[in-house]
Amino acid sequence: MPNITERLNSAINSIRFFEKKSQRVENSVELIAVSKTKPISDIEQAITAGQRHFGENYVQEGVEKVLHFDDSSLTWHFIGPLQSNKTRVVAENFDWVHTVDRLKIAKRLNEQRGVFQKPLQILIQVNISDEESKSGVPPDEVMALTTELAQFDRLTVRGIMTIGVKTDDESVINKQFDKMHQLLQQLKKEFDTVDTLSMGMSSDIEQAIGNGSTMVRIGSAIFGARAPK
Template sequence: METIAERLKSAHESLNMALKKANRAPNSIQLLAVSKTKPVSDIVLAYEAGHRLFGENYVQEGVEKVQELQELNDIQWHFIGPIQSNKSKLVAENFDWVHTVDRAKIAKRLSNQHTPHKKLNVLIQVNINTEESKAGVLVDEIETLAALIDTLPNLTLRGLMTIPKASQSAQELVNTYQHMHQLFVNLQHSFETVDTLSMGMSADIEPAVLNGSTMVRVGTAIFGPRNTTT
């Protein structure tokens, strides 16, 4: 059975192969290790293997991990799950990045509740396939929310994030990712801080990399299937 260090190495190798295929530089994309439902001990093993970027989906679980590992102060913590208003303070106080800002109310709360000595990096979540059951802004709402975030004193707008529709053909997924990349480029023209497109997971690293992702969110390929008892 492969260790976390071995799986992490394999994930980087897959990412580097995709970058070569896309004729992109090795340092043009970041690997976010998604550790939801996994114990702190697994995060420590990935940390000991040299990894520093970790993503959490659930507020309480994520906060507990952040606090338990606070002595590892070079970890960069990303919140990548839905944010309820009553949990925004915990997110603002404990995470370095938030990938799932999709409404003005949450953006304002995060800014008001974040410690002012260091800005919170935020991505706008885009509901790129206009799914009724999925969070995220619609395409025509991106610029309005981006403009608001840009005015908030404790936030830095870094870019866009998406979770594509699951039941797409390979070509439909490519089309989705190409569309997201164009939206990202458009946003870069308007806001100088925009440099991150969070797009792609364990099963679709290659099409994400080929179509301009700058950060892939990988959980299963590193930590194994998620635990269902938590």
């Protein structure tokens, strides 16, 4: 069985291959290693192999890992649903939040981010597939929310995130991902800080990179099958 280093290198090679295939600039796509439910020892192996960006879905587990490593060379992304009563520890400990979908959450993150910390990097989650089971802002509400979030001085709005629909129909995936790319371009015209499209996981990174994703989130392909929380 391949170890974490080998699987991580394989994931990076796949990203670089799809960058080239899509005529993207080399190294224009950042790999977020989704380490949720994984032990410290697994993350240590990934760090030793050169990985620096990690994604966590669960607040308490994620904060424990951030505090354990206490390493400024690492970048921690919160990529799970965020409840109002958990915003403080996320604001104080994470570098990025990918899942902002309402003003109330953003306001709390801004108020609770440390005065002497760098601004918290924010992505707005978009429900591009219009699925009731998914969180996220409808595409036609993103511009208005971005305008409101841009007023906060301890947050920096960097762009948008989505979770692709589960389907074997690549044309459906490409259509939705293309809509995300177009939305990003609209935002970039209005907001100088916007440059990020977090989109694509193990099953759809080719379509994501082909449609302009700048961050892909890969977990089990690096760390193995996810253990129950």
